[in-house]
Ligand SMILES: O=C[C@H](O)[C@H](O)COP(=O)(O)O
């Protein structure tokens with residue numbers, strides 16, 4: 449019989465992964481972590497439903513590459529949360545999957561050793577352990593859902609999910625979002641198009657049936673009921689910010705036209721700050737000011753923040769990595785983060801009191 453080199457022509461190997469159930473058994477959800485996730489999700493839903501007058505802030509590193517520094521950051525964020533809890537719900541950015549414009553390190557799950565060894569199995573296990581540790585501190589977590597299989601491994605530890613600018617238009621990500629257990633923020637496209645985020649909210653709010661895996665790692669037909677908590681994340685695009693009052697009003701109009709609730713989050717980073725982290729405080733101050741002037745559609749902000757300001761290239765010798773500094777997009781440092789959050793807290797107190805009255 450003739451043998452053809454006809455399938456998997458460009459695949460070099462299939463290496464086995466533990467199943468989601470196996471990983472859950474090794475790192476079970478603790479009562480403390482589960483309670484923090486549930487509290488976080490409920491608070492987020494209440495903010496989106498206007499039953500909670502506060503704003504939420506998704507704050508944290510562009511990507512986690514060092515769990516020790518990440519946990520150091522989480523402890524500080526938890527202390528800050530306790531200080532500002534009357535005005536802001538802080539949700540820690542725990543981003544393990546990075547969508548790249550072309551190539552580059554694709555995040556801790558894909559390559560935990562940052563040396564192109566791609567131990568995805570260990571990356572996934574360490575990611576789950578890290579999410580458990582953060583949740584056990586009592587902090588809710590936020591992540592970008594990029595790989596459609598990962599939520600089966602990590603979904604019980606996530607309170608808020610982003611679909612990124614590069615995938616908001618993807619049917620696969622809209623289908624996945626329709627089944628996610630968290631509120632989902634859809635970014636506008638990298639070209640600034642808000643329409644794709646509005647279409648994504650509509651699509652994800654409907655039931656879908658699609659291919660995925662189940663807890664036993666078997667390929668399954670996943671049937672979902674639809675996610676009612678999709679919202680827009682304005683991140684700027686095509687070299688132009690879109691957090692200003694006119695852009696926010698245009699997003700409100702697009703949502704109203706689609707008969708969707710006016711729920712808008714502003715990402716202070718990315719094209720809204722021309723990827724210059726030093727500009728993030730200006731964006732945040734502008735959003736807070738819009739809320740003080742009476743805007744009711746702005747429900748949250750996103751800040752890319754780390755222990756140390758800026759970013760660093762991944763060195764060949766990893767012992768040369770600077771502790772607490774981003775290896776992907778530049779971030780504001782911890783001192784600036786505290787100031788941004790404390791300033792917002794002070795400025796929002798009056799508005800939140802009025803909303804409660
Ligand atoms: O937030 C991270 C980056 O903006 C995103 O992953 C794209 O990065 P890149 O353009 O450096 O690939």
Ligand SMILES: C=C(OP(=O)(O)O)C(=O)O
Nearest residue numbers: 547612613614635683718
């Ligand atoms: C990749 C990110 O953002 P965006 O999809 O807006 O580029 C991110 O927030 O890490």
